[in-house]
Amino acid sequence: MTKSSKESLRIIPLGGLGEVGRNMMLLEWKGEILILDMGFRLPEEDMPGVDYIIPNVEYLRDKKDKILGVVFTHGHYDHIGAVPYLMPKLWTPNLVFFASPLTRGIILKRQEDFPEQPKLKIKEVYDKSRIKIGPFSIEFVKMNHNIPDNFGLFIETPIGNIFHTSDFKFDKNPVNDTPTDFNRLREISKRKILLLMSDSTDAEEEGHSLSESEISKNLEEIIKNAKGRVIAATFASLINRIQQIISISEKYGRKVAIEGYSMRTNVEIAKHLGYIRADPKTFILTKQIENLPDQKITILCTGAQGEAEAVLMRVATKEHPIIKLKKGDTVIFSSSVIPGNERTVQIMKDEILRQGAEVFHYKMMDIHAGGHAKKEELKKMIKIMRPRFFMPIHGQYSMLVEHAKIAKSLGMKEERIIVAENGDIVNLSKKKVFIERKIVPSNYVMVDGLGIGDVGEVVLRDRKMLAKDGIFVVIAVVDRQTGKVKGSPDIISRGFVYLRESKELLREVRKKVIGIVQSATGSGRAVNWAYVKNEIKEKIGQFLFSKTQRRPMVLPVVIEV
Numbered sequence: 001m002t003k004s005s006k007e008s009l010r011i012i013p014l015g016g017l018g019e020v021g022r023n024m025m026l027l028e029w030k031g032e033i034l035i036l037d038m039g040f041r042l043p044e045e046d047m048p049g050v051d052y053i054i055p056n057v058e059y060l061r062d063k064k065d066k067i068l069g070v071v072f073t074h075g076h077y078d079h080i081g082a083v084p085y086l087m088p089k090l091w092t093p094n095l096v097f098f099a100s101p102l103t104r105g106i107i108l109k110r111q112e113d114f115p116e117q118p119k120l121k122i123k124e125v126y127d128k129s130r131i132k133i134g135p136f137s138i139e140f141v142k143m144n145h146n147i148p149d150n151f152g153l154f155i156e157t158p159i160g161n162i163f164h165t166s167d168f169k170f171d172k173n174p175v176n177d178t179p180t181d182f183n184r185l186r187e188i189s190k191r192k193i194l195l196l197m198s199d200s201t202d203a204e205e206e207g208h209s210l211s212e213s214e215i216s217k218n219l220e221e222i223i224k225n226a227k228g229r230v231i232a233a234t235f236a237s238l239i240n241r242i243q244q245i246i247s248i249s250e251k252y253g254r255k256v257a258i259e260g261y262s263m264r265t266n267v268e269i270a271k272h273l274g275y276i277r278a279d280p281k282t283f284i285l286t287k288q289i290e291n292l293p294d295q296k297i298t299i300l301c302t303g304a305q306g307e308a309e310a311v312l313m314r315v316a317t318k319e320h321p322i323i324k325l326k327k328g329d330t331v332i333f334s335s336s337v338i339p340g341n342e343r344t345v346q347i348m349k350d351e352i353l354r355q356g357a358e359v360f361h362y363k364m365m366d367i368h369a370g371g372h373a374k375k376e377e378l379k380k381m382i383k384i385m386r387p388r389f390f391m392p393i394h395g396q397y398s399m400l401v402e403h404a405k406i407a408k409s410l411g412m413k414e415e416r417i418i419v420a421e422n423g424d425i426v427n428l429s430k431k432k433v434f435i436e437r438k439i440v441p442s443n444y445v446m447v448d449g450l451g452i453g454d455v456g457e458v459v460l461r462d463r464k465m466l467a468k469d470g471i472f473v474v475i476a477v478v479d480r481q482t483g484k485v486k487g488s489p490d491i492i493s494r495g496f497v498y499l500r501e502s503k504e505l506l507r508e509v510r511k512k513v514i515g516i517v518q519s520a521t522g523s524g525r526a527v528n529w530a531y532v533k534n535e536i537k538e539k540i541g542q543f544l545f546s547k548t549q550r551r552p553m554v555l556p557v558v559i560e561v
């Protein structure tokens with residue numbers, strides 16, 4: 001190790017930079033590592049069967065005992081969701097976590113689904129709490145977002161101070177929360193900020209984010225005017241939005257049924273910890289909706305992103321046992337669409353409209369739009385903190401670049417702004433910041449049912465191929481003695497062409513398969529069956545493509561008898 005890298009801090013984003021979600025970052029000083037957040041993200045439409053994508057922690061594989069601890073900024077799944085999937089790789093009896101009471105509650109509740117995992121030691125921290133972990137000392141700074149108990153992090157490191165904004169917006173009229181404390185932020189900046197890391201999710205949006213109370217007003221307008229039932233879909237972790245929908249429903253005499261496992265558990269936790277306030281009589285069970293007039297009912301559910309298993313999708317596809325859509329229903333999508341889910345959400349919306357319900361889709365109520373600072377606020381954050389160096393975090397690459405431009409427009413020199421992506425090693429010293437040449441693994445790790453990371457690129461490619469052009473199985477039985485194919489090869493196919501109408505094609509395929517096998521066995525020498533199978537795969541694949549312009553997955557099966 002060179003002297004300079006010994007005396008510099010390494011900042012390694014493993015997720016969340018160059019994408020929305022999957023936030024996880026490492027701060028490394030002389031080999032000791034502090035982890036900030038462990039989030040997941042939802043898969044995109046072209047990842048069939050994948051449940052979540054989690055950060056790649058290959059870099060930490062042989063450094064488990066160098067981990068100083070894990071600090072969480074807030075309870076959104078893109079900041080905590082990967083915990084149960086990473087524990088098998090990272091947990092040691094000494095591993096300590098730090099989180100606010102709400103964040104802690106959500107993490108621990110989720111751990112109940114993983115009873116085989118060890119109990120996690122999560123220490124509660126509050127606004128203004130200070131902790132010391134190894135060479136770092138951290139002060140927690142309450143920031144407005146759309147979930148309570150969200151902390152920015154003021155981190156003292158051996159080379160200088162870092163301010164990490166977490167996800168944030170400035171809000172003068174928040175719901176269930178205190179307004180942004182600008183005096184405190186100014187006081188922090190007086191302690192000299194070497195590096196500011198700031199949320200870029202809405203860096204491409206002009207102006208200011210909406211205050212939570214303004215979002216409330218919009219929601220109220222819809223609910224007030226709804227003639228029948230209100231079905232409001234949102235993220236289970238959008239505690240503020242859930243609170244707003246409950247309060248407004250109460251105001252207009254509506255009872256609230258909560259549908260969806262994650263939504264119910266989150267509401268339970270938040271109620272228990274006092275983050276959601278409501279009259280206990282407001283809540284009803286979903287099956288009780290049949291006993292109430294339609295205009296007295298609000299159904300709060302998951303699935304605004306078109307998630308296949310979530311409540312709204314099941315309602316839209318008429319698979320829900322109790323909730324059937326009808327004319328007069330008002331369906332609210334209280335979140336904008338995460339890139340990659342547009343098509344699915346569109347299909348779901350159309351289905352809902354076909355069944356006679358009205359649909360309201362408000363981008364401004366979104367987890368990724370409503371909760372994040374826009375251009376003017378981002379400028380203000382930079383102006384308050386006056387950092388020596390600046391690094392945009394949390395967002396697609398275009399958002400990071402735009403955020404960098406914002407910093408430049410405020411007079412920051414280009415060489416002091418660092419646009420890093422997942423897997424980069426940002427090397428920060430008192431005098432300069434740069435990205436090291438080496439990168440660490442940061443590619444997707446996919447969670448699929450119970451498997452973690454065993455769905456690789458190959459499996460995904462197979463699934464895409466199957467979904468697109470189907471499968472084509474060729475079974476040839478070969479006589480060991482003569483090397484000749486017995487009878488005619490069997491062909492099974494799904495999702496490719498209708499076999500009965502493709503007799504000529506199949507006849508030619510059979511002829512070709514016999515030809516390939518017998519030219520390999522004809523010499524009388526030992527036969528390399530792997531080669532034969534590969535030949536069938538390649539040649540038949542090419543042939544089918546030339547005839548149909550499709551590329552089904554060709555599976556050759558050769559049986560010797």
Ligand SMILES: [Zn+2]
Binds near residue numbers: 074167371
């Ligand atoms: Zn968030």
